[in-house]
Amino acid sequence: MTKAKKKTSNPGILHFLVSRAFLLNVVLAVVAFLLLVWLTLWGISRYSRHAESQTVPDLTGLVSSDAAALLDRAGLELSVIDSTFQNDVRPMTVISQDPPSGARVKGGRTIYVVVNRKEPPPTEIPYIEVGTSYLSVVEILESRGLKLGNISYRPFQYKDVFIEMRIQGKPGVPKPGTKVAKGSKVDLVLGNGLGDTKVEVPDLIGLTYYEAINLIQLKELNVGTVIASGAISDTIDAFIVRQFPPSGADQYINMGSMLDIWISDSAPDLFQDEENID
Structure with a gap:
């Protein structure tokens, strides 16, 4: 008489799947996965600032240090890219900015400004x-x-x-x-x-350049070409040795006309003596 074989089942796997240790491992794995996903998304968000959008404040008229502090509070950065000079603007204040005020930008964006120079x-x-x-x-x-x-x-x-x-x-x-x-x-x-009003041609010979200029202006005339005769050490104290047009009786020119003058370090008499020797 043969004995019937008993069907035996392996309760080990089923027991493990419902065990507390397995469930704890599953929970820990899910938590670790979710934490990894959150950290990844947080890192991406912090790096690219996709989740944030800031309104660019108006920086015009602020000194660069105040502008930088204002941007820092808004999560933005400042970069001075150029400087210019305007008489009617306070030194070192922002003249222009890019992007302009009111624009929406990502957090961490750099705002470029032009400031007014000190000098x-x-x-x-x-x-x-x-x-x-x-x-x-x-x-x-x-x-x-x-x-x-x-x-x-x-x-x-x-x-x-x-x-x-x-x-x-x-x-x-x-x-x-x-x-x-x-x-x-x-x-x-x-x-x-x-130019039609006539004035007498003044006699400039022997005067210093400074004296001649004053006399020319007093006569309502203008200085034309100034020609140096030799080396000149000091133009203001140089002597007038020649002029055109020349002065003389009944020598008149139009008011506003120009007088050409020749100047020298030597007075006219010395200048003439040197010419005679030559």
């Missing part, structure tokens, strides 16, 4: 020929960053043409190439077109 950069006094038109003079001055100041008139053959200029706050007529601050105001002397 104006230098520029050179341009050479302007006597007789240049007023409009051309203004264009030349503006191209050098200079501003138009006061305008006065002096007798001259032609109207509204350049005679001379002066820098406000500085004595004398500046030489071309002189360094001045950008934004400086330039006063102009223009011709008034009264």
